[in-house]
Amino acid sequence: MHLIDVGTGLSVLVQGHDWNLLYDAGSADDKSGNQSSGRSKSRVIAYLYAALGPSGAKKCVPDSDPWPVANLPERRIDHMVLSHPHDDHGSLMDDVFDCYAVANMWDSGAINDTVFYDRIIERVAAEQGLAYNTAVAPPQPPQIKVRKNHDLSGHTWRQFAEGDVIKLDDTASFTILHANGHAGGDFNENSIVIRMDLGSKSLLLVGDAESGPRELPSAALGDVEKHLVEHYPALIDTDILQVGHHGSKTSSRAEFVRHVSPEIALISGGPKKYQTVTLPDAEIVSFLEGEGIRVLRTDASDAAGCAVADRFGRDEDRPGGCDNYLLEW
């Protein structure tokens, strides 16, 4: 599995022998809009190009590649999950749809009336052979209105629910632990939470799931973290935890983290402020470390200045920004 350094956002790529899953593809400080070369400046596209191999049209070739090979058949992404409709999680997904053949899209179904979400649904509607999965029941007729109206009548559209297990191969599967497609509160509360069983290891992906207000880990559980502890105390017990909401004090209450009891905590953070704070919060990092958990952070080199321009290209012999993590077993 790869924790990709996308700056201020989240993107996790999980690969099996013959499948892959991309959980989120967004960054609030990516410069992909600035493409004078006609080639991609997206951090996620650059990473996928290196990790999965060249795929798709000229715009799918990273600007940093001196030997571009373009106009190739699109490689497959078996599962793409938008944890919740915030741009730091989905702003780079339109490019992923344009460069890869996405077989299954997982979306809470909560509609965020924004340009980036409109672009994602536009791509969902245009992607041939895609199955669209939401926590809400498909409407009749199967249409979604964001900025524009999108017709999904040519697609398979399924509703998913907590407890659903999706088999990936003989030793790998993922289980849905939180499914809420109803917009109304903060979209963070719509975060799709999945447990992945990957042979000998397990991984918990929580997106921006929270407990509530910004407080110390000793504060009471609430919101999604409370739901997970109350309903799935055994299933959240995993080896690797993607720390909720970029390590914000809204999340990672002690009671939740102790149920998960991970060996490794992954934190994706970047320099752009969320309202008044940059994440992760120091109190959350020190709490996790105090629990004996190994913390891996994508912002480890931010203070020193990430030497890889725009966080794409190659970091020594690895693709991406300064602080990508590849865990293999």
Ligand SMILES: [Zn+2]
């Ligand atoms: Zn976020």
